[in-house]
Amino acid sequence: MEEFFKGLERMEKIHIPGLEALPQHTVVLEIDEFLLGLDSLTPIQGQLQIIHQGNYLQVSTEAQAIVTLKCDRCLQQYNHRLTVEAAELIWLSPESDAAVEPNLEIEVTLDDPVETLSPQGYFDPQDWLYQQLSLQLPYRQLCDQNCEGLMEEIAQQVEQPLDRRWAALESLRTQLQHEI
Ligand SMILES: [Zn+2]
Structure with missing residues (x-):
């Protein structure tokens, strides 16, 4: 268990059975670091909470960073404040590695868990946070709405x-x- 907590301080992968064994089945990570693949001026700061709910993980975050983007028009680099407030349910399924049964009819609504992980596997908070932040990147990257480029x-x-x-x-x- 001590090893488990040591890993948590550095946003390392979380062993899912270890999370389930915690009294509240919950970890809250304080985020204050740079993420690989995300060009940011400041470290990403915020919180990431993971709750083991038996057959799914409930993951949520509130985080922000100043990222360096390249303007689509003038190609100059500029700083952009990126904020993310996201929550996702990740289904825990022993067959998560296997192909999804094609005949199985699943009604997927926005609230349903769509991602799956093995209950004996790991949850990667860095990767998840990276995905959430990437989703918040502006589709059109402009240093200024009026950039003449x-x-x-x-x-x-x-x-x-x-x-x-x-x-x-x-x-x-x-x-x-x-x-x-
Ligand atoms: Zn520009």
Whole structure:
């Protein structure tokens, strides 16, 4: 059991039977760390609660971080405050590794557990939190709603040499007019 608690401090994988053996079948993890794969300026901070409910895990979190994103328009990096408030039920099924019975009719509503884990297996809080945070990432990443992006810069770059050529042509024409 001591080993079990040591792992919890570092958001390591949680052995599901160990969780069930706890008096309240519950662990609350204090989150204050960077997550692999998520480019964040600050560590992710918040809480993650896992309750063993017999045949399912009830997992919930409230967390936030400042992540570094790349603007879709101007390609500049910018900071974005990411907050997540999520809850999910994870079904514990011994057959979770096996293929789901195709003839089994299951009515899936939003509240029903859709993910499954083996009751003898592990729950990975880092991976779960990463998924929840990823879901909160904006579909369109813009440094600013009014970002003009590269379009203006490209337009200027294209216009300038043209202007110079027109100017050269213009001065040539003036020169010719004077000579005539
Ligand atoms: Zn931008």
